[in-house]
Amino acid sequence: MDHLPLAIIPSSPDGKRVVDAYKKAVTTVATATAYVMLARGMARELLPDELRAAVRWGAELVRARLGRTRDKEHRETNTVVIRRNVEFNTENHLFSAALTYLASTIDPRTMRRLCVARSKDKDTDGSSSWSTSLRMEPGGSTTDTFDGVVFTWTSAGSDDNKDGGGHWGPRETTLELSFFAEHTYTALERYVPFVMSTAEPLQRQDSSLKIFLNEGGWNGINHHHPATFDTLAMDLSLKQAIIDDIDRFLKRKEYYLRIGKAWKRGYLLYGPPGTGKSSLVAAMANYLRFNLYDLDLSKVYDNSNLHRLLMDMPNKSILVIEDIDCCFDAKSREKRKTPKPPADGDNNSIASDDDNDDDEMHDMGAYRQHNITLSGLLNFIDGLWSTSGEERIIIFTTNYKDRLDPALLRPGRMDMHIHMSYCGWEAFQTLAHNYFDVDDHALFPEIQALLTKVEATPAEVSEMLLRSEDVETAMPGLVKFLQDKRRGGIRKVTQIKNDQAAAEKEMK
Numbered sequence: 001m002d003h004l005p006l007a008i009i010p011s012s013p014d015g016k017r018v019v020d021a022y023k024k025a026v027t028t029v030a031t032a033t034a035y036v037m038l039a040r041g042m043a044r045e046l047l048p049d050e051l052r053a054a055v056r057w058g059a060e061l062v063r064a065r066l067g068r069t070r071d072k073e074h075r076e077t078n079t080v081v082i083r084r085n086v087e088f089n090t091e092n093h094l095f096s097a098a099l100t101y102l103a104s105t106i107d108p109r110t111m112r113r114l115c116v117a118r119s120k121d122k123d124t125d126g127s128s129s130w131s132t133s134l135r136m137e138p139g140g141s142t143t144d145t146f147d148g149v150v151f152t153w154t155s156a157g158s159d160d161n162k163d164g165g166g167h168w169g170p171r172e173t174t175l176e177l178s179f180f181a182e183h184t185y186t187a188l189e190r191y192v193p194f195v196m197s198t199a200e201p202l203q204r205q206d207s208s209l210k211i212f213l214n215e216g217g218w219n220g221i222n223h224h225h226p227a228t229f230d231t232l233a234m235d236l237s238l239k240q241a242i243i244d245d246i247d248r249f250l251k252r253k254e255y256y257l258r259i260g261k262a263w264k265r266g267y268l269l270y271g272p273p274g275t276g277k278s279s280l281v282a283a284m285a286n287y288l289r290f291n292l293y294d295l296d297l298s299k300v301y302d303n304s305n306l307h308r309l310l311m312d313m314p315n316k317s318i319l320v321i322e323d324i325d326c327c328f329d330a331k332s333r334e335k336r337k338t339p340k341p342p343a344d345g346d347n348n349s350i351a352s353d354d355d356n357d358d359d360e361m362h363d364m365g366a367y368r369q370h371n372i373t374l375s376g377l378l379n380f381i382d383g384l385w386s387t388s389g390e391e392r393i394i395i396f397t398t399n400y401k402d403r404l405d406p407a408l409l410r411p412g413r414m415d416m417h418i419h420m421s422y423c424g425w426e427a428f429q430t431l432a433h434n435y436f437d438v439d440d441h442a443l444f445p446e447i448q449a450l451l452t453k454v455e456a457t458p459a460e461v462s463e464m465l466l467r468s469e470d471v472e473t474a475m476p477g478l479v480k481f482l483q484d485k486r487r488g489g490i491r492k493v494t495q496i497k498n499d500q501a502a503a504e505k506e507m508k
């Protein structure tokens, strides 16, 4: 009632009072019957002049009201349909973001139909936990106001969910976002990004991190690995360099955009088993709050499967390929003297997509079963991700850096090579702090000296420290372990020397 027409000019103070009273009354009623009742009352009380003025005012009021209704009826409504999946069954991230956003804004009291779900999440350690979620049921709707514009969200089912054979599949849930056509710009350019950016931290905070494994498509389970950069035992300056690198990478969106490169960062972690490569991956995921996508290439059936898996990875995620030397190794080149395989006619073939050393790449480190080369894989990932404009991290791990395809080690391939090495003094101090909260001990100097002579992995040292909760038992136990290891090492070296001497003697 904020735009009432004010055409009435009463000719007497009494008339003004009465008209004012009726104006007030009119602003509080809405039905035609009520208008008629009021008009009768006014006719009885007002003089002809006032009555005429009142009639004029009333007529304008009704016209304005009718006009407004007509306007409303004629305003066009636009609807944006948001499906759960887009082409190739690729997950539509706007859909999940909208669900999260709505779950955080829905007022259950305003909903007629509402879906409340309790689900059990399986953790990596085999345990499970319960979570509750709230969402609209198909047919339910709710409204949200953004910058004065009212948006209506409706949960609907789609009828065009045919499977490949043209059969009708189960009805797929879609969300619909409706608004008056004149607000299209606000809806698409401002409201949708607002929904996405509001949902993003909620999705990351509320849900526990997940690790996805590829079994045809991605299957996720909760990832509760406790490793953090604080608990990671390694050289402190190297640890800081990794954190700085990640932080710098995250801030450089504009830079990557400007130079036309995919906003991605590649890390190659190498070192003996038990030096913490998997722990570092987990620490990175926990630091970034990114989900892990652990790609097992032996379960990738063909290029289109790989394509789909990579496309299905959302932004802010980490792709991990463990033991990369087992998938792509330079030694296979030596063994394989076969000529370059004929092109299979598939233009998208990863193996055919290569650069400088194409001729060799088909043999060199080709992933045997599927003819995928490492270089091709990296090019492929660059191509796919360069269009997304979002940050992604790729990590390769290996126990044997020397077995890797040289193409991977070329500058510009993996951005940072991180050597996870045997337990040094700084790494030990972190472990001692983690397990016993101690920063000093009488045996520390001896341990420090032993660690310079013995190759013990952080996993082995952790194992020794875990054997007792009492620091006074654990530290001597570790010293003995390191001394034994050292003696074993010396014995081993002496044995090798003796064997060599014996062999030389035999030759003579």
Ligand SMILES: Nc1ncnc2c1ncn2[C@@H]1O[C@H](COP(=O)(O)OP(=O)(O)OP(=O)(O)O)[C@@H](O)[C@H]1O
Pocket (backbone or CB within 6 Å): 231, 232, 233, 234, 271, 272, 273, 274, 275, 276, 277, 278, 279, 280, 399, 420, 457, 458, 459, 460, 462
């Ligand atoms: N650098 C480290 N800091 C803290 N703990 C470590 C570290 N390295 C190993 N550990 C401990 O040893 C366990 C095994 O280590 P982890 O799996 O991370 O090693 P890895 O290098 O990935 O081994 P692999 O090559 O066999 O996969 C971890 O769960 C952790 O308890």
